[in-house]
Amino acid sequence: MRIETTKTADETIITVEGDIDLYSSPELRTSVLKAVPKAKTGVGIHLGGVTYMDSSGVATLVEGLRSAKENGKNFALVAPSTSVMKVLELARLDSIFEVRPA
Amino acid sequence: MRTDDIQLQVSSDPRLLGVVRGVIQVWLEVCGLVPDRRHEVVLAVDEACSNAIRHAYEGRTDESVELVLSASEEWIEITVSDQGTPCPSECSEYRPMVKPDERELVPGGLGVKLIHEVFDEVRFCPGTTDGNCVTMRLHRTAKHEVGSED
Numbered sequence: 001m002r003i004e005t006t007k008t009a010d011e012t013i014i015t016v017e018g019d020i021d022l023y024s025s026p027e028l029r030t031s032v033l034k035a036v037p038k039a040k041t042g043v044g045i046h047l048g049g050v051t052y053m054d055s056s057g058v059a060t061l062v063e064g065l066r067s068a069k070e071n072g073k074n075f076a077l078v079a080p081s082t083s084v085m086k087v088l089e090l091a092r093l094d095s096i097f098e099v100r101p102a
Numbered sequence: 103m104r105t106d107d108i109q110l111q112v113s114s115d116p117r118l119l120g121v122v123r124g125v126i127q128v129w130l131e132v133c134g135l136v137p138d139r140r141h142e143v144v145l146a147v148d149e150a151c152s153n154a155i156r157h158a159y160e161g162r163t164d165e166s167v168e169l170v171l172s173a174s175e176e177w178i179e180i181t182v183s184d185q186g187t188p189c190p191s192e193c194s195e196y197r198p199m200v201k202p203d204e205r206e207l208v209p210g211g212l213g214v215k216l217i218h219e220v221f222d223e224v225r226f227c228p229g230t231t232d233g234n235c236v237t238m239r240l241h242r243t244a245k246h247e248v249g250s251e252d
Contacts, residue, residue: 023116055212092201
């Protein structure tokens with residue numbers, strides 16, 4: 001898994017590529033929970049290059065969303081891959097997140 | 103074990119989960135499952151292995167997780183077992199997947215739900231001093247098979 005954090009005028013974008021699983025999700029969790037409170041208006045998690053995501057990845061996204069709500073920030077999933085959407089649909093969590101194209 | 107079963111033994115190291123997923127993926131391809139179902143089965147088996155590492159072995163990476171892959175014309179069956187701390191029975195209980203209320207959103211606890219969601223039959227061995235095991239069976243129907251649309 002590779003993570004890159006970039007900032008636009010008002011949003012922080014975290015771009016994730018590769019597999020998000022029990023091994024890699026702690027690193028993503030750290031990046032997300034660090035970025036959310038510091039973001040100007042919110043955080044977008046770009047998941048277009050994610051080849052696999054398990055429930056620990058889903059849990060990380062849920063934690064990010066909760067943290068964003070607590071901090072009064074936006075939280076969106078950007079261009080999630082079919083692999084990501086499939087897991088969110090199985091978990092009935094696809095409609096909880098704001099999803100937008102790249 | 104049946105003669106064409108596959109037995110895998112892997113260290114309880116999360117870095118190796120990708121290897122396990124790769125093996126299961128190729129095996130399901132050989133079995134003739136359609137890509138969508140392959141992805142779901144790989145996910146559910148990965149969750150079972152992750153649970154063994156996280157809960158039974160409490161993150162220890164030098165223990166052992168064992169998988170048995172078995173297929174017949176009627177079903178595909180995968181058993182995941184460990185020799186770790188027996189998990190409480192309520193951890194393996196079937197709870198239907200429902201869309202949570204946003205106020206109740208809590209991370210975690212999804213793995214077992216996903217296993218039940220993907221497989222037709224899920225049997226957890228009763229927790230004993232000898233560890234845990236879960237046997238997951240998928241009934242083969244035409245819609246799961248490659249070439250069934252012909």
